[in-house]
Amino acid sequence: xxxxxxxxxxxxxxxxxxxxxxxxxxxxxxxxxxxxxxxxxxxxxxxxxxxxxxxxxxxxxxxxxxxxxxxxxxxxxxxxxxxxxxxxxxxxxxxxxxxxxxxxxxxxxxxxxxxxxxxxxxxxxxxxxxxxxxxxxxxxxxxxxxxxxxxxxxxxxxxxxxxxxxxxxxxxxxxxxxxxxxxxxxxxxxxxxxxxxxxxxxxxxxxxxxxxxxxxxxxxxxxxxxxxxxxxxxxxxxxxxxxxxxxxxxxxxxxxxxxxxxxxxxxxxxxx
Amino acid sequence: xxxxxxxxxxxxxxxxxxxxxxxxxxxxxxxxxxxxxxxxxxxxxxxxxxxxxxxxxxxxxxxxxxxxxxxxxxxxxxxxxxxxxxxxxxxxxxxxxxxxxxxxxxxxxxxxxxxxxxxxxxxxxxxxxxxxxxxxxxxxxxxxxxxxxxxxxxxxxxxxxxxxxxxxxxxxxxxxxxxxxxxxxxxxxxxxxxxxxxxxxxxxxxxxxxxxxxxxxxxxxxxxxxxxxxxxxxxxxxxxxxxxxxxxxxxxxxxxxxxxxxxxxxxxxxxxxxxxxxxxxxxxxxxxxxxxxxxxxxxxxxxxxxxxxxxxxxxxxxxxxxxxxxxxxxxxxxxxxxxxxxxxxxx
Amino acid sequence: xxxxxxxxxxxxxxxxxxxxxxxxxxxxxxxxxxxxxxxxxxxxxxxxxxxxxxxxxxxxxxxxxxxxxxxxxxxxxxxxxxxxxxxxxxxxxxxxxxxxxxxxxxxxxxxxxxxxxxxxxxxxxxxxxxxxxxxxxxxxxxxxxxxxxxxxxxxxxxxxxxxxxxxxxxxxxxxxxxxxxxxxxxxxxxxxxxxxxxxxxxxxxxxxxxxxxxxxxxxxxxxxxxxxxxxxxxxxxxxxxxxxxxxxxxxxxxxxxxxxxxxxxxxxxxxxxxxxxxxx
Numbered sequence: 001x002x003x004x005x006x007x008x009x010x011x012x013x014x015x016x017x018x019x020x021x022x023x024x025x026x027x028x029x030x031x032x033x034x035x036x037x038x039x040x041x042x043x044x045x046x047x048x049x050x051x052x053x054x055x056x057x058x059x060x061x062x063x064x065x066x067x068x069x070x071x072x073x074x075x076x077x078x079x080x081x082x083x084x085x086x087x088x089x090x091x092x093x094x095x096x097x098x099x100x101x102x103x104x105x106x107x108x109x110x111x112x113x114x115x116x117x118x119x120x121x122x123x124x125x126x127x128x129x130x131x132x133x134x135x136x137x138x139x140x141x142x143x144x145x146x147x148x149x150x151x152x153x154x155x156x157x158x159x160x161x162x163x164x165x166x167x168x169x170x171x172x173x174x175x176x177x178x179x180x181x182x183x184x185x186x187x188x189x190x191x192x193x194x195x196x197x198x199x200x201x202x203x204x205x206x207x208x209x210x211x212x213x214x215x216x217x218x219x220x221x222x223x224x225x226x227x228x229x230x231x232x233x234x235x236x237x238x239x240x241x242x243x244x245x246x247x248x249x250x251x252x253x254x255x256x257x258x259x260x261x262x263x264x265x266x267x268x269x270x271x272x
Numbered sequence: 273x274x275x276x277x278x279x280x281x282x283x284x285x286x287x288x289x290x291x292x293x294x295x296x297x298x299x300x301x302x303x304x305x306x307x308x309x310x311x312x313x314x315x316x317x318x319x320x321x322x323x324x325x326x327x328x329x330x331x332x333x334x335x336x337x338x339x340x341x342x343x344x345x346x347x348x349x350x351x352x353x354x355x356x357x358x359x360x361x362x363x364x365x366x367x368x369x370x371x372x373x374x375x376x377x378x379x380x381x382x383x384x385x386x387x388x389x390x391x392x393x394x395x396x397x398x399x400x401x402x403x404x405x406x407x408x409x410x411x412x413x414x415x416x417x418x419x420x421x422x423x424x425x426x427x428x429x430x431x432x433x434x435x436x437x438x439x440x441x442x443x444x445x446x447x448x449x450x451x452x453x454x455x456x457x458x459x460x461x462x463x464x465x466x467x468x469x470x471x472x473x474x475x476x477x478x479x480x481x482x483x484x485x486x487x488x489x490x491x492x493x494x495x496x497x498x499x500x501x502x503x504x505x506x507x508x509x510x511x512x513x514x515x516x517x518x519x520x521x522x523x524x525x526x527x528x529x530x531x532x533x534x535x536x537x538x539x540x541x542x543x544x545x546x547x548x549x550x551x552x553x554x555x556x557x558x559x560x561x562x563x564x565x566x567x568x569x570x571x572x573x574x575x576x577x578x579x580x581x582x583x584x585x586x587x588x589x590x591x592x593x594x595x596x597x598x599x600x601x602x603x604x605x606x607x608x609x610x611x612x613x614x615x616x617x618x619x
Numbered sequence: 620x621x622x623x624x625x626x627x628x629x630x631x632x633x634x635x636x637x638x639x640x641x642x643x644x645x646x647x648x649x650x651x652x653x654x655x656x657x658x659x660x661x662x663x664x665x666x667x668x669x670x671x672x673x674x675x676x677x678x679x680x681x682x683x684x685x686x687x688x689x690x691x692x693x694x695x696x697x698x699x700x701x702x703x704x705x706x707x708x709x710x711x712x713x714x715x716x717x718x719x720x721x722x723x724x725x726x727x728x729x730x731x732x733x734x735x736x737x738x739x740x741x742x743x744x745x746x747x748x749x750x751x752x753x754x755x756x757x758x759x760x761x762x763x764x765x766x767x768x769x770x771x772x773x774x775x776x777x778x779x780x781x782x783x784x785x786x787x788x789x790x791x792x793x794x795x796x797x798x799x800x801x802x803x804x805x806x807x808x809x810x811x812x813x814x815x816x817x818x819x820x821x822x823x824x825x826x827x828x829x830x831x832x833x834x835x836x837x838x839x840x841x842x843x844x845x846x847x848x849x850x851x852x853x854x855x856x857x858x859x860x861x862x863x864x865x866x867x868x869x870x871x872x873x874x875x876x877x878x879x880x881x882x883x884x885x886x887x888x889x890x891x892x893x894x895x896x897x898x899x
Contacts, residue, residue: 177422216857252717
């Protein structure tokens with residue numbers, strides 16, 4: 001065998017491996033979607049077909065089920081609040097870390113990074129009691145506070161890397177061209193950072209949308225979708241589970257697509 | 273009228289002193305170059321004049337107004353940055369118009385000024401492009417046009433040519449000189465490149481260790497360095513220095529020769545001569561050639577004189593080889609003397 | 620620059636972290652040491668003396684011990700693939716990253732569709748004639764299968780995070796190092812083993828810490844696939860908090876999870892320590 005044949009064979013093995021890995025990720029999602037897009041009788045029936053019948057009865061059953069629409073609505077509310085609070089508190093901090101040197105900077109960075117070494121959903125336990133005392137129990141905003149704590153470190157780190165990537169010289173140029181600090185930020189930094197900030201906002205949304213433990217602990221009447229599904233795991237029929245699963249998974253496909261350029265800023269930052 | 277006065281300006285960063293106490297007056301329409309190695313404080317001084325850093329002490333006056341507490345936008349300055357700072361989210365047109373729009377000038381005036389400065393910098397064909405579609409040289413031109421369009425009293429330039437390649441730098445240098453002279457704007461220009469400084473400046477302020485050592489016309493700085501540092505920093509190759517020992521009233525012994533020198537009581541002084549002021553002669557320093565570097569118009573030789581390394585720029589027709597012995601005579605009126613204790617020139 | 624500006628900008632985030640991170644963790648610690656107003660280790664005693672604590676602890680550690688190494692290998696393979704790809708790199712990276720956006724509960728439901736009695740695994744196996752009638756995979760007698768299903772789900776769900784961190788880390792390693800090694804005669808595997816892997820240590824550190832902590836937090840996947848048949852620390856915490864209404868014991872469980880999380884973080888930091896002088 002010549003050198004090129006060996007290389008070509010190696011390339012084929014490589015491509016096959018890549019395809020296999022893609023199938024490994026995508027196939028289970030496809031199977032769940034088959035269930036979501038089949039009639040309830042097919043979902044509980046046996047054997048399964050490997051393509052959907054595009055019967056929307058399961059979806060309709062799911063949406064008509066008592067508590068589902070309000071759970072969906074609660075999930076959206078909590079996620080939007082989380083998004084707003086995480087960016088509102090995180091972006092200024094990211095900007096300060098990127099632009100200024102000041103005493104205490106290392107301590108703050110340490111606290112942010114340290115949150116990663118802690119199982120954050122456990123926060124829900126003491127907060128459940130605390131929230132009852134201050135009247136935040138079983139509220140959308142109370143849960144959003146906890147989810148913001150989960151999303152905040154990411155928001156800080158992503159915006160930190162974003163703002164670091166925008167040369168300070170640009171802001172200084174704006175200052176010498178007649179801007180004050182706020183104008184320089186609004187006219188120069190914000191337009192350049194906007195797509196990245198949007199991505200980290202989406203990421204904060206995802207963190208909240210997906211969170212199970214704290215949601216289950218902190219909500220009773222006002223359940224989010226994850227909390228609702230978890231609560232009814234033992235009792236709910238299969239079509240409900242799978243349609244609910246699909247309702248959780250489908251947005252994820254869009255989320256990750258929206259933030260795909262910023263994936264590295266989220267996690268890669270920790271390499272330095 | 274925009275005279276700039278810097279009075280006793282100092283700057284410390286924590287325990288580090290970037291500027292000691294700078295005094296400098298820059299006349300209206302003058303082109304002053306702040307020249308020095310990196311870390312000498314030249315950029316800090318420029319940023320203090322711009323208002324991007326604030327001085328720890330001292331005052332800055334522009335056009336008869338004290339400005340050191342004012343933000344940059346109220347100082348009547350504009351600036352060209354080392355990495356150009358051309359806004360990536362705006363077209364070339366909008367970049368040049370940026371400052372004008374901040375002043376809320378009418379659209380007609382904005383267009384007029386942008387067009388005029390763009391023509392001046394030969395970038396009128398690029399007005400619709402974005403920074404990402406420009407070469408380094410083109411970005412440089414946009415940055416200069418943006419500063420000029422403001423019609424400022426003072427233009428500040430922070431190593432504007434340092435990121436261009438050698439040929440482009442030469443071209444831009446000449447162009448900048450023409451454009452800035454025509455604009456009649458007071459200019460402060462920071463560079464570490466002595467050739468750039470010599471070619472552009474009305475006056476060079478040589479900086480070292482947070483002080484201005486000498487601020488005079490380029491020829492003066494070159495011919496009569498006020499301090500040993502200036503002689504060793506400016507000129508390529510730099511000045512030669514040889515130790516001198518006293519040999520009676522105003523006479524000094526240097527590498528076996530006796531010279532008429534300054535009548536001072538300083539125990540240790542140095543003899544200094546520029547490499548191009550050494551010529552082969554029958555009588556002079558006995559030198560042993562170590563390295564011969566033909567440079568085209570001249571030949572640069574490195575030689576050892578009484579155990580000290582000296583350089584001489586000689587006629588390229590001279591046939592010299594490593595190990596040759598040669599006698600080098602200094603041009604009498606080009607000899608300079610420095611006090612080793614104070615490092616200053618002796619008049 | 621106004622001296623207070625950076626602090627002003629940090630204020631909201633700091634206040635948030637103090638109020639909703641540092642303070643509640645202090646409260647958990649206090650709760651765990653306080654039983655009906657009496658200070659001491661009563662809660663920990665009650666937790667440890669319960670018959671379920673042993674299996675719970677074992678299950679959690681065993682899951683982490685099986686999942687994490689497999690996942691690290693898989694993530695390294697996938698990251699190498701992405702790094703080596705010349706075409707369609709963006710598309711493949713996107714596909715590989717999809718599970719990053721999927722919650723643990725959803726992942727559990729995805730794999731439930733495969734493993735449940737009328738699910739796709741049974742359908743495929745009977746279709747191929749391997750078995751005649753569908754088997755009960757996730758019943759309480761078949762803890763081994765439940766365990767395997769959870770491992771597969773975790774592998775599917777959480778490899779993406781490690782993969783993205785490792786791709787980012789590989790991107791930071793200058794190509795010249797690998798090329799230099801190639802010039803000196805290193806094979807592809809040797810280059811990976813001797814150049815890429817050591818230089819990847821900081822990223823490996825981050826990836827492992829994140830992943831190991833996630834492993835101790837495993838919760839919804841277990842509930843979705845195994846119900847209460849395979850208790851883990853997090854599900855027991857939930858159980859004590861709600862079903863048993865014993866907050867003190869739940870807090871004690873939380874402290875155990877916290878303890879092993881911090882312990883393993885320190886361990887990983889030690890094991891994969893790169894001295895300052897050896898950093899690029």
